[in-house]
Amino acid sequence: MSIVDQAQQTQLRNIQAKTGKTLDELKALVAASGLAKHSEILAMLKKELGLGHGDANAVAHFALKAATTPAGAKPAATGGDAVLDEIYTGPKAPLRPIHDKLMARIHEFGDFEIAPKKGYVSLRRKKQFAMIGPATNTRVEVGLNLKDVPGTARLEQQPPKGMCSHKVKVTDPAEVDSELIGWLRMAYDGAA
Structure with a gap:
């Protein structure tokens, strides 16, 4: 699973x-x-x-x-794997390990909801704290909702009233480091 x-x-x-x-x-x-x-x-x-x-x-x-599932039939693959397979398909498929590593680390925080969208997944507690999805064929973007956190070269501040206050571009699973996980944890804690 x-x-x-x-x-x-x-x-x-x-x-x-x-x-x-x-x-x-x-x-x-x-x-x-x-x-x-x-x-x-x-x-x-x-x-x-x-x-x-x-x-x-x-x-x-x-x-x-x-x-819509006939009695006795096994439901079609519409769970998380099917959604992620659709998001990380074709030239974006090599980005899936970044997504999987991010999700494994975020699950260590505790309970939250995953709301799959067309090209990304939204992560929510009482409100959305992050969005993860491939922005291009070469990078995953992690959108974060952080209050009163100044942007940096890596933690790019976004225009006000957007879906997320900050974004981080990730091109390699090794970039899922303690700094990024720290920002994700702050966003997670702030969405309680």
């Missing part, structure tokens, strides 16, 4: 603990709502269960995937 799949499983376990409902009960709640659009299911879960966006998104994906 990949690190992303492990994180998704942890997130679903945490949601069950928060709501007091099993995955089957959550799936049944979505089915009983009669809603079919992801955005409508997301809004319903936020309202009915008081879930945050990331948790509601995870339940919506789980319920929709379960609803």
